[in-house]
Amino acid sequence: xxxxxxxxxxxxxxxxxxxxxxxxxxxxxNIAHYHNTFIRRFPQHTAQELYSADLKFNSYYxxxxxxxxxxxxxYTAPLQVLVLDTALxxxxxxxxxxxxxxxxIQSPLIRVLDHNFYVFEGxxxxxxxxxxxxxxxxxxxxxxxxxxxxxxxDSQNLAIRYxxxxxxxxxxxxxxxxxxxxxxxxxxxxxxxxxGVFDTDGSLLVNHDLNRIIYVYLYRNEFIVAExxxxxxxxGNTIDTISHARVKLAKFxxxxxxxxxxxxxxxxxxxxxxxxxxxVNSALSGLxxxxxxxxxxxxxxxxxxTNKTYRSSFAIYNIGKKKMRSMIVSGTFLYALIGDKxxxxxxxxxxxxxxxxxxxxxxxx
Numbered sequence: 457x458x459x460x461x462x463x464x465x466x467x468x469x470x471x472x473x474x475x476x477x478x479x480x481x482x483x484x485x486n487i488a489h490y491h492n493t494f495i496r497r498f499p500q501h502t503a504q505e506l507y508s509a510d511l512k513f514n515s516y517y518x519x520x521x522x523x524x525x526x527x528x529x530x531y532t533a534p535l536q537v538l539v540l541d542t543a544l545x546x547x548x549x550x551x552x553x554x555x556x557x558x559x560x561i562q563s564p565l566i567r568v569l570d571h572n573f574y575v576f577e578g579x580x581x582x583x584x585x586x587x588x589x590x591x592x593x594x595x596x597x598x599x600x601x602x603x604x605x606x607x608x609x610d611s612q613n614l615a616i617r618y619x620x621x622x623x624x625x626x627x628x629x630x631x632x633x634x635x636x637x638x639x640x641x642x643x644x645x646x647x648x649x650x651x652g653v654f655d656t657d658g659s660l661l662v663n664h665d666l667n668r669i670i671y672v673y674l675y676r677n678e679f680i681v682a683e684x685x686x687x688x689x690x691x692g693n694t695i696d697t698i699s700h701a702r703v704k705l706a707k708f709x710x711x712x713x714x715x716x717x718x719x720x721x722x723x724x725x726x727x728x729x730x731x732x733x734x735x736v737n738s739a740l741s742g743l744x745x746x747x748x749x750x751x752x753x754x755x756x757x758x759x760x761x762t763n764k765t766y767r768s769s770f771a772i773y774n775i776g777k778k779k780m781r782s783m784i785v786s787g788t789f790l791y792a793l794i795g796d797k798x799x800x801x802x803x804x805x806x807x808x809x810x811x812x813x814x815x816x817x818x819x820x821x
Contacts, residue, residue, distance in 0.1 A: 494695045494742045496757065502770035502807065503756075503790065507800040509544040514796040518784040520568030523588075526784070526791055527573075528798075529566040535575070537566060537591065542789065544800055550591045554584055559598060569608040569664075578603035583614070585633060597636045605660040607669075609684050615669045617660050625652030628660070628671060630686055642686035645671070651714070655701040663729040666761060672727040672736060675701035675720055679727075679734065681761060695757060695766050696740045698723045725754075730785040733767070733807060734759040737780065754780040756790075758807055767807060775799070 511528075519529040519537065528538040535552040552566070552575060564577045568588065575584040575593050581602055586593030604626070605617040614631045618641065625648065629641040649655040654675075661670040668689060671680040677696045681689040693699075698721065706717035726737035736757045741750055749755070753771035760767055772780045778795035785791075790801040 493697060495744065496695070496742045496755070496769040497767075498770065499768050499804070502768060502804045503772065503801040504804075505773075505799060506789075506802045507544045509540070509547075509798050511538070511793075511796050511798055514781075514793075516793060516798075517565075518782055518791070518793070519566040520573075521784055521786045521791075522568070522570060526786075526798075527566075527568040531563070534561075534564045534566075537568075537573075540798070542786070542800070544798060550588075552586070553592045554595070555593065556595045559595075565606070567606060567608055570611065572608070572611050574606065574608060574614070576603075576606050578606070578619075583631075583633070596633045597631070600636070600639060607660050607662040609662050609664075609667075609669070613684065615660060615662055615684075617671075623652065626656045628669070628680075628682070628686065630669075630684065640686055642682070642688075645680055645682055645686065645688060649676075649701050650703075651705065654703050654705060654714070654716075654720070658724070659727040661727055661729045663734075663761065665731045668761070670727075670729055670734060670761075672724050672734070673701075674725075675703055675723055677723055679724075679736075679759075690764065692734075692759065692761075692764055694724060694736055694738065694759070695742070696723060696738065698740065726780070726783055728783050728785045728790075729761075730787065732760055732762045733785070734761055735783065735785055735790070737772075737783065738769075754792075756783070770803075772799075772801065 515530050515532040516528045516538065519527040524542055526540045530536050537550045537552065538547060539550065540547050559580055559582050561577065564575050567574045571588050573586050573588055579602055581600060582598040583596050584593035585596050601618045603616045603618045607615045609615055612633050616629050616631055618627050618629050620627055626646055627641055627643055628645045629639055631639050646656040657675065658671055658673040663670055667684060669682045669684065677694040677698050679692050681692060683689055702721040704717040705714045707714050722739040724736050725739045728735040737754050738757050749771060753773045755769055755771055757769045758767040772792050775794045775797050780792045780794050782793040783790060788803045790803055792799045
C-alpha cells in the first residue's frame with residue numbers, strides 16, 4: 457500500500473470516527489435533556505376540569521386571587537383589571553386611575569392582595585398602591601434600583617427581584633412602602649453559576665399561608681424558601697436532574713450585552729403556591745412517560761414546602777394546540793390561562809392533605 461492510499465484510508469477513518477463521536481454526543485445530550493432518570497407519580501383523576509371561559513384575547517395574565525375573585529391584568533390594556541368570580545361566570549372590568557401621570561409609563565403590571573392593589577414598572581422605576589374599592593392608586597416610590605419582579609408580602613411590604621447597576625445581576629430584596637429608603641437586599645439568596653443574570657432567572661412568589669418568599673429557578677432543579685426578612689429557610693430541589701443551568705451565551709458585536717447562542721434548556725416553566733404546596737410546570741419528561749402526553753398537555757409537579765417532599769403530578773390539557781401559559785392556585789382549584797381561554801381545574805383532596813397520594817388512596821378504598 458503506497459503512501460497516498462494510507463493517507464486516504466486515514467482520512468476516511470478520521471472522518472467516520474469524528475462523525476461517530478458527534479452522533480454519540482448528540483444522543484447523550486438528547487438522553488440528558490429529554491429522558492431523565494426520575495419517575496413521576498400520576499394518581500388517577502388528580503385534576504378534573506370544571507369550568508372554562510372565553511377571554512377573547514390572549515393578552516391577559518394573573519394579577520391575584522382572593523375575596524372570592526380571580527384578578528386578571530392585560531398586557532395590551534395595562535391599567536385595566538378583569539375581575540372574575542371563582543366559577544368564571546360573572547365578570548367585570550375596572551380601570552385604574554393613577555394620581556400622577558407624568559411618569560414615562562409604558563408597560564405597567566398589576567398585583568392584587570386582599571383589598572390592596574399595586575401598579576409597578578421596574579425600568580422607570582415606580583410603584584403605585586391603591587384600594588380595590590375605587591381602583592385609585594397613589595405613587596409610593598419612583599427611585600432606586602431597577603427591578604424585574606414584584607410580589608406583595610402584606611399591605612406594606614413587597615418582595616422584589618432587583619437588577620444590580622452595571623452588572624445587571626439579579627438579587628432578591630424587600631421594600632416597605634412606608635419607608636422606601638430602607639430597602640433590604642439579600643445578596644446570597646440567588647446563587648450565581650456563571651453570569652448572575654441568565655443563570656439566576658426564575659419566578660418570584662410569596663406564600664401567604666406559610667409567610668415565606670419562594671423563588672423557583674427557570675434553568676435548574678432548585679427553588680429557594682426564605683423568610684420575609686430575607687433569611688434563608690432552605691433550598692429545595694425539583695425531581696429532575698438538571699442542577700446546572702444549560703445556557704450558552706453570545707455577545708453582541710461592539711457591545712457588552714449578551715443573548716442566547718442557542719435555545720436554553722428550560723427546567724421549571726411556570727410556578728404557583730398555595731397553602732403548604734408548590735406547583736411547578738416542568739419542561740422535562742421522566743422515565744416511562746409517553747411523548748403523546750407531552751404533546752397534549754402541560755405537566756404540573758406538586759411539592760410539599762413543609763416536609764420538603766415531592767407529592768405527585770398531573771396534566772393540564774391543551775386547548776387545540778395551545779399549552780398552558782400561566783397558572784394560579786386557590787385552595788382546591790387551579791386556574792390556567794390557555795390561549796385566549798381561562799380554565800378551572802378541581803384538585804383532588806390528597807394534594808391538600810398531610811398524607812401522600814398513596815396513603816390517601818388506601819383510606820378511600
